[in-house]
Amino acid sequence: MPIKPFQAESKHLLDLMINSIYTHKEIFLRELISNASDAIDKLYYKALSEENTGLSRDDFMIHIVPDKEKRTLTITDNGCGMTREEMEANLGTIAKSGSLDFKNEFEKKPDIEIIGQFGVGFYSAFMVSDHVTVISRAFGSEDTYRWESHGAEGYTVEPCEKRETNGTDIIVEIKPDTEDEKYSDYLETHTLQNLVKKYSDYIRYPIRMNVEKSRLKEGSKDEYESYTEEDTLNSMVPLWRKNKNEIKKEEYNQFYKAKFMDYEDPARVIHMYTEGIATFHALMFIPARAPYDFYTKEYEKGLQLYSNGVLIMDRCADLVPDYFSFVRGLVDSQDLSLNISREMLQHDRRLKLIAGRLEKKIQSELESMLKNEREAYEKFFQNFGLQLKYGVYQDFGAHKDLLKDLLLFHTSQDEKYSTLAEYVTRMKEDQKYIYYACGESTAKIALLPQTEAVKDHGYEVLYLTDPIDEFAVRVLQKYQDKEFKSVSADDLDLETEEEKKESAKKVEENKDMLAFLKDALNGKVKAVVLSNKLKTHPVCLSTSGAISMEMEKVLNSLPNADKEKVQAQRVLEINASHPVFQKLVDLYAADQGKLKTYASLLYTQALLIEGAPIEDPVAFSNQICSLMTE
Ligand code: ADP
Numbered sequence: 001m002p003i004k005p006f007q008a009e010s011k012h013l014l015d016l017m018i019n020s021i022y023t024h025k026e027i028f029l030r031e032l033i034s035n036a037s038d039a040i041d042k043l044y045y046k047a048l049s050e051e052n053t054g055l056s057r058d059d060f061m062i063h064i065v066p067d068k069e070k071r072t073l074t075i076t077d078n079g080c081g082m083t084r085e086e087m088e089a090n091l092g093t094i095a096k097s098g099s100l101d102f103k104n105e106f107e108k109k110p111d112i113e114i115i116g117q118f119g120v121g122f123y124s125a126f127m128v129s130d131h132v133t134v135i136s137r138a139f140g141s142e143d144t145y146r147w148e149s150h151g152a153e154g155y156t157v158e159p160c161e162k163r164e165t166n167g168t169d170i171i172v173e174i175k176p177d178t179e180d181e182k183y184s185d186y187l188e189t190h191t192l193q194n195l196v197k198k199y200s201d202y203i204r205y206p207i208r209m210n211v212e213k214s215r216l217k218e219g220s221k222d223e224y225e226s227y228t229e230e231d232t233l234n235s236m237v238p239l240w241r242k243n244k245n246e247i248k249k250e251e252y253n254q255f256y257k258a259k260f261m262d263y264e265d266p267a268r269v270i271h272m273y274t275e276g277i278a279t280f281h282a283l284m285f286i287p288a289r290a291p292y293d294f295y296t297k298e299y300e301k302g303l304q305l306y307s308n309g310v311l312i313m314d315r316c317a318d319l320v321p322d323y324f325s326f327v328r329g330l331v332d333s334q335d336l337s338l339n340i341s342r343e344m345l346q347h348d349r350r351l352k353l354i355a356g357r358l359e360k361k362i363q364s365e366l367e368s369m370l371k372n373e374r375e376a377y378e379k380f381f382q383n384f385g386l387q388l389k390y391g392v393y394q395d396f397g398a399h400k401d402l403l404k405d406l407l408l409f410h411t412s413q414d415e416k417y418s419t420l421a422e423y424v425t426r427m428k429e430d431q432k433y434i435y436y437a438c439g440e441s442t443a444k445i446a447l448l449p450q451t452e453a454v455k456d457h458g459y460e461v462l463y464l465t466d467p468i469d470e471f472a473v474r475v476l477q478k479y480q481d482k483e484f485k486s487v488s489a490d491d492l493d494l495e496t497e498e499e500k501k502e503s504a505k506k507v508e509e510n511k512d513m514l515a516f517l518k519d520a521l522n523g524k525v526k527a528v529v530l531s532n533k534l535k536t537h538p539v540c541l542s543t544s545g546a547i548s549m550e551m552e553k554v555l556n557s558l559p560n561a562d563k564e565k566v567q568a569q570r571v572l573e574i575n576a577s578h579p580v581f582q583k584l585v586d587l588y589a590a591d592q593g594k595l596k597t598y599a600s601l602l603y604t605q606a607l608l609i610e611g612a613p614i615e616d617p618v619a620f621s622n623q624i625c626s627l628m629t630e
Helices: 008-018 027-049 084-092 097-108 112-117 121-127 183-187 189-200 249-260 342-346 349-372 374-397 400-406 420-426 442-446 449-456 467-476 497-520 549-557 579-590 592-610 617-628
Strands: 062-067 072-077 129-137 144-149 155-159 167-174 207-216 224-232 268-274 280-286 303-307 310-316 328-333 409-411 433-438 461-464 482-486 527-530 539-544 569-574
Touching (some): 008 121, 027 072, 027 121, 027 167, 062 189, 084 129, 084 144, 084 155, 121 129, 121 167, 183 189, 189 207, 249 268, 249 280, 249 328, 268 349, 280 349, 349 400, 374 467, 400 420, 400 467, 433 467, 442 461, 449 461, 461 467, 467 482, 497 527, 497 569, 497 579, 569 579, 569 592, 592 617
Parallel strands (some): 062 207, 303 328, 527 569
Antiparallel strands (some): 062 072, 072 167, 129 167, 144 155, 280 328, 303 310, 539 569
């Protein structure tokens, strides 16, 4: 029998499994049982959606047979089975993206412990075995085939003695014990019982195994005899259909980790049952950290959708909005038809109702977490806050009311996160606006000259550090009737009437000089003005109109940004109380040529402070040098 090589990707994965030092090798059993259950699901689905299949739900089951003498563990199912071609395609190549993702991720970060995050499936058998045999007969076929592999070398497929019914036997020859690993445990009844309870209890088909028991000998009072009896090892009631009060936290955690391939317990479990127009069970989880691909295009949102206990869709995207895409979990409703197609589901009224209920529930759970478990919520926000902020911005602000109280920001007050409501309660009596400033980090924002006067008034400033932040804040427009205002806006309106008069006078006195500076900057700025936001710094930039400097940066960095770059309307603000200002006044009278150079220097400094690219660094450097050598 010629040995066929594994497809390259598979071989690599297999090598990883064979040489694995993964500490939870026991998960191979969970993986094989889950494959068996999937195979039965496929057939059961057929039985429900087609007529005259002759299949009955009660016949479906999975058997586990340990054989200590042969050192084999066999997992048998009467599911859909595989044809010869399917065996080649499914077992010789990496069929499922879960395994491929694991392999790719492992190559980036060779840490075998991440295996738990991925559905590595069938190949996990090679963690405990050097010899795996699969015997399978596809439903509706007369032929049975044997697939066999001794590991990374390759595999063989050949016809074999006919299996009695459709289905599959996976025969795993358990490795000899080593110093570190007692593989023989996987042949022990009690180990297998425990593993099934631990990982596969909710599997909806009976998992059966012969269990040795003892009983009093007939007619005897003290003599015992042993006998074997087939036991069902799993309780089969799906966790989500059990009563909340009967479920231990550990059970939820175990379920979540096994089903959604995470190695950390979830941050929050949301278990609900609703009756009425839409009757459904939902079991949802908020992960403790963002999955490795969460912020990539590869991440698919969605909940598993069950119709009365039968899985009909693995990731039903319509059940959760984008801003809650981090929620993993499932929905089981008896109202949905099994045969419903994806297209029909999208327009299904009940599905929309369910999605609406879930959205409200997730929101209220997050609010309660924010209120009662602040630390946990802040951790959650670090992971997924970005998604909520995108949600505010999305669809022209259609969801802002739902999300605005879930947002957290850093502020000038202290290191801690603050909600908008908390900011508002701290607002000064005479404070009109919710002020915000944008920058790369809170440390950098704290140094921005534009924040000086605002802080000087004792007003708190929101520090926006994510590119999306300002867009979200602009969409919000107001919070509790308080308008948001950028500290870089050209109309901060901070002065008293008295001060306003004073400035107007100053502007009037210097208007020719300011106009001269503007002309000297040759269209780079919309205006040069005397600043009311600076205290100790000589200059800064502010912007007039809808686009801020920060937004300009973000918009121009988008991959599909137009060739024509977006430009914020810049206003150069000069601090009239700074010694530099007097110098400008003097030069205006004495040396206008030099004033031109000063105008350009001040503008470039303002750009530098802003973290914006300067137009001609060489010219800037030359100008400084010529000043230094004067
Ligand atoms: P996954 O289960 O993630 O798809 P696996 O590597 O575990 O990946 O299995 C690959 C494929 O082999 C499965 O998708 C399925 O088509 C097939 N398979 C595995 N076990 C069985 C089984 N017991 N019965 C029928 N098909 C199976």
